Amino acid sequence: MVAGLATEQSIVIPDKMLSDAAIAVHHQEVSTIDPESKQVKTSAGQSYSYDKLFLAMGSSPFIPPIEGRDLEGVVTLRDLVDATAIKKRLASGGKQIVFIGAGFISMEIAALLAEQGGDATRITVVELMDRVLPLMLDGDMAEGVQRYLADEKINFITGDKVEKIIGQNGKVKGVLLASGRKIEADLVFLNIGVRPNLELARDIGLEMGDYGIKVNGYQETSAPDILAGGDCVQKYSFITGKPTAGQLRGPAVVQGRLAAKRLAGFDISFPGVLDAGGCKMLDMTVTATGLTETRAREEGFETVSAIVDSRSKHGMIAGMAPWRLKLVFDKNNHRLLGGQIVSRDIAPAREIDAVSAFIFGKKTIAELTTFTSACNPDISSEPSAEPITIAAEQALQKATKS
Amino acid sequence: MQAGEKLVVVGCSGAGGPMAMMAKKLMPEIDITVFRKEEHFIVR
Numbered sequence: 434m435v436a437g438l439a440t441e442q443s444i445v446i447p448d449k450m451l452s453d454a455a456i457a458v459h460h461q462e463v464s465t466i467d468p469e470s471k472q473v474k475t476s477a478g479q480s481y482s483y484d485k486l487f488l489a490m491g492s493s494p495f496i497p498p499i500e501g502r503d504l505e506g507v508v509t510l511r512d513l514v515d516a517t518a519i520k521k522r523l524a525s526g527g528k529q530i531v532f533i534g535a536g537f538i539s540m541e542i543a544a545l546l547a548e549q550g551g552d553a554t555r556i557t558v559v560e561l562m563d564r565v566l567p568l569m570l571d572g573d574m575a576e577g578v579q580r581y582l583a584d585e586k587i588n589f590i591t592g593d594k595v596e597k598i599i600g601q602n603g604k605v606k607g608v609l610l611a612s613g614r615k616i617e618a619d620l621v622f623l624n625i626g627v628r629p630n631l632e633l634a635r636d637i638g639l640e641m642g643d644y645g646i647k648v649n650g651y652q653e654t655s656a657p658d659i660l661a662g663g664d665c666v667q668k669y670s671f672i673t674g675k676p677t678a679g680q681l682r683g684p685a686v687v688q689g690r691l692a693a694k695r696l697a698g699f700d701i702s703f704p705g706v707l708d709a710g711g712c713k714m715l716d717m718t719v720t721a722t723g724l725t726e727t728r729a730r731e732e733g734f735e736t737v738s739a740i741v742d743s744r745s746k747h748g749m750i751a752g753m754a755p756w757r758l759k760l761v762f763d764k765n766n767h768r769l770l771g772g773q774i775v776s777r778d779i780a781p782a783r784e785i786d787a788v789s790a791f792i793f794g795k796k797t798i799a800e801l802t803t804f805t806s807a808c809n810p811d812i813s814s815e816p817s818a819e820p821i822t823i824a825a826e827q828a829l830q831k832a833t834k835s
Numbered sequence: 836m837q838a839g840e841k842l843v844v845v846g847c848s849g850a851g852g853p854m855a856m857m858a859k860k861l862m863p864e865i866d867i868t869v870f871r872k873e874e875h876f877i878v879r
């Protein structure tokens with residue numbers, strides 16, 4: 434919407450979809466819940482009774498306690514109000530834009546604005562860690578992304594921190610970094626994560642974890658007849674079993690549907706999250722799932738990994754685009770831990786879903802060496818260049834050498 | 836849930852909307868009410 438690719442009326446789940454299914458929709462905020470009488474009360478003062486309650490309050494952008502965060506021209510992007518404000522600001526001449534955080538939302542918006550803004554727009558992305566997309570990619574995969582976007586006139590400053598947002602007459606003028614460097618800006622875009630909306634849940638004393646409402650595998654909270662899902666609940670990593678935020682749309686959708694299945698009598702448990710996600714920047718697509726090698730080592734895994742370059746089509750077919758895959762394995766039990774793809778075509782990036790399936794299936798290096806993909810000259814690399822198989826073969830050699 | 840019972844959903848983005856739709860599909864005889872604070876919702 435910020436880039437003009439969707440209208441203000443665009444919405445993921447329109448009211449009509451719900452009302453056509455005979456579901457009542459009220460545009461009201463629920464202000465209180467009374468679990469004893471099983472009633473919710475809205476900010477308009479109306480009460481509604483329930484037999485079962487599902488909480489899906491989502492999350493809100495995290496705004497760090499940084500000086501200057503309240504200046505005009507400092508924005509986040511979560512809802513239509515944010516998007517409209519950014520569009521208005523850009524239309525009124527916001528041409529020096531600083532993104533704080535090189536996560537996927539920053540990177541997508543920065544790429545779109547770089548494409549549309551022309552030479553008059555100066556975009557700088559500041560990232561505390563040493564690379565772009567640090568939660569999705571290791572340094573050896575991120576460097577190509579950063580180089581590509583730098584060629585598209587996006588400036589990157591990694592390994593530095595915004596200490597202060599500088600203003601004048603209430604309006605943002607720039608940012609001051611920990612290194613002492615100053616960058617002029619008339620729009621500062623904050624994208625450093627979200628926090629779960631927990632007020633309602635806390636008010637009724639639901640058990641909490643470090644990352645949100647505690648639920649079991651069936652999305653049931655600590656209170657009878659109250660289930661919850663999505664960004665407001667704590668997830669668990671499928672790989673480590675440890676609590677994690679997992680605030681992505683994929684698990685939210687699945688958890689919502691899973692809660693409905695539970696209420697309908699099905700016995701299906703949520704397996705945990707892999708934090709699988711994607712990011713499209715101009716004609717580059719990045720997807721990732723599971724643990725990066727960096728994260729895996731932080732979690733105590735001894736890793737073995739392999740990077741393989743492949744092709745979107747057979748080498749002799751016109752329009753072939755390059756793509757690169759990285760697989761990360763546990764060196765001790767040889768299980769797949771994660772995958773990363775950087776591709777100049779969209780289609781190969783979806784191969785990450787096969788990587789996710791292999792992780793959920795607890796596949797090992799040896800098992801992946803026998804993987805055969807669906808090949809066709811116009812839709813895939815040659816079978817001999819299938820990168821999952823080759824990455825597994827390389828990892829097999831590395832893992833058995835030492 | 837049994838026919839005629841009431842399901843209330845608070846929030847209608849990633850989890851809430853799909854939950855309501857799936858609940859109606861699996862249990863068409865229940866009464867579902869969704870509360871959405873936002874008129875519109877986008878992710879980016």
